[in-house]
Amino acid sequence: MGKGLLGKRIAIGGSRKTEEISTLIKKQGGVPVVRSLQGTVFLADKQVEPDLRRFVEEQADWVIFTTGIGTETLVDLAEKIGVKEPFLTTLRGAKIACRGYKTFATLKKMDMIPAAVDEDGTTGGLIRSLEAYGFSGKRVMVQLHGEKAPSLMTFLKEKGASVLPILPYRHIPPEPETVDLLCRELMDRKLDAVCFTTAVQVRSLFDFAREKGCINQIKDAFKEDVLASAVGKVTAEALREEGISRLLAPDIERMGAMIIELSRFYEAQPEN
Template sequence: MDEDQPLRGFTVGVTAERKAEEIGALFARRGARVVFGAAMHTVPLPEDGELAAATEEVLAAPVDHVVAITGVGFRGWFEAAEHAGVADRLREHLRSAEVAARGAKARGAVRGAGLVESFTSPSEESAEVLAHLLERDLAGKRVVLQVHGDPMLSFRSALREAGAEVVPVTVYRWTDPVDLDALDALIDAVLRGEVDALPFTSAPAATNFLARADRTGRGDQLREVLRDRVFLACVGPVTAAPIAAAGLPYSTPDRSRTAALVRLVADELPGRRCSS
C-alpha cells in the first residue's frame, strides 16, 4: 500500500452537496478515484417560508431553553432572520433563555449571534444535550430546538414526555438533488461493483440515497451490494441513523468531522481488500 496514497486503486462515491468538491479533493489527494452524485438539495434559507413561520412561532411567547445543534444551522437561522429584518428582535427574545450547544461549532455560532451558552456537549452528541436537558424540570417549559436536516423526532418526543413545549426550527429543508442523473449514475456504479466506499456526511443524503434506489426499483439490489461489497462510513451517529435503520453495516470516526471521516476510509478500506 502506498503510504502517501493509500486509496490508489479504489473508487469513492461522494453524495454530499455542500462541500462536495472539498471532500472529493481530500479523497483524490489520497489516490482515490472519486465519483460525484449529490443525494439531496437544500432549500436556500431566505427563500424558505417554513423557516420564517417557525421564527415567528418562537417570537410568539417566552423561551426557556434553546438547543443549537449545528454551527452552520444556527448561524443560518440568524442570517435568515437578518434577511427578514427580525434578527435583533430574535436575539433579544432568546437572551434570557438557557442555551445548550451540541459541540464547539454550535457554541461558536451561538456566540456569533450575540448569545451566551450555558452548556456545551463535550462529546458533540445530541444524546448528551438531551440528557442535560432532562436533568432539569421541563414541565411547562418552552424549548426551541434548532433542527438541521434530521427531524430529531425521538429527541423531541423525549422533551415532550418530560412536559416541555417543543418548538422545532428546521433550518433547511431538503429535496431531491438538482442533478438526479448524477445520483442515478452513482447508484448504477455501485450496482456494477465499481464503487468501493460511500462516505455520508448528512442523514438526509443517506436517506435519499436509499430512497431514490427504492423509487426506481433498485432498492433491494442496492442494499445487497452495500451490505456485502461497499464500505459505508458515516460522519457521526445522526448521519448513520438511516443506514442503521436499513440494517446495513457502517463505521464512524472517533470525531464527527469531515477530515476524520476521510482518515477513517483511508485507514480501513485498504485492509478490507487485503482481508477479502
C-alpha cells in the same frame, strides 16, 4: 503519499467541494464517482419569518440550537426583519441547549451559556443531556438545519413539550436518477465505499431505497462489501440509525481526514 485506495471506486454523496474530494481520492490511487445525494441548500427567509415572529411573540421555556451556522442565521434574520433585540431577549429568558462545538462557540460569542450540551457532538448525546429535565407543558423552539431530527422531536413530544421547529435552510431533494444509479451500483457491488458528508445524504439514500423496495439489498451491500464512510459524528449517527454499523468516521471531522482514514483502512487489509 500513500496509495491505499488503489483501484477502489469511491462514491461521493455530497454536492459541495466534490472536485476537492475527488482530487484527494485520486491522490490515494482511487477512482472517484460523484453521486450527489443532497440538493442545493438555500435560505428560506420567507418561510422562516412567520415562525421567528411567533417565537418572539409567544416566547419559549427552552431553545435548542443544533448548528452554529443555523444559530447565526436566525440572529441575522431577526435583525433583517427588525426583531433582533426582542429575539435576543427571548433567548436570554429561556433555558438553552445546543449540539456541537461550533454551536457552543457561537452561543459563547453571544454571552449565552447553555444549560444542556451534548458530550459527543451527536443528536443522541444532546437527547441524553436533556433527559434530566422536565418538559411537560413546556414550550420548546428547536433550530434545525436541513433535516427534521426525528429522534429529537420524538423525545421532546413524548416528554410532553409543545415544539416549534424552525428550519432556516432547506435541502432540495437529489435527482431520482442519481439515487437510483447509486442503488444499482451498490446492489451490483460496483463500488468499494460511499463517502457521506452530511446526515441529509444518508436519509436521501435510505428513504429512496425504502420507497423502491430495495432497502434490504442496500443494507446487505454495506454490511458485506461496500464500506460507509462518514465525515463526522452526526453523519455516522445517521448511518447507525439506519442499521449500518460497519463504517468509518475520522476523529478530526474534515473531508481530508475522512479520505485518509479510508485509505488507511484498505492499506491494513490482507489483500493489500
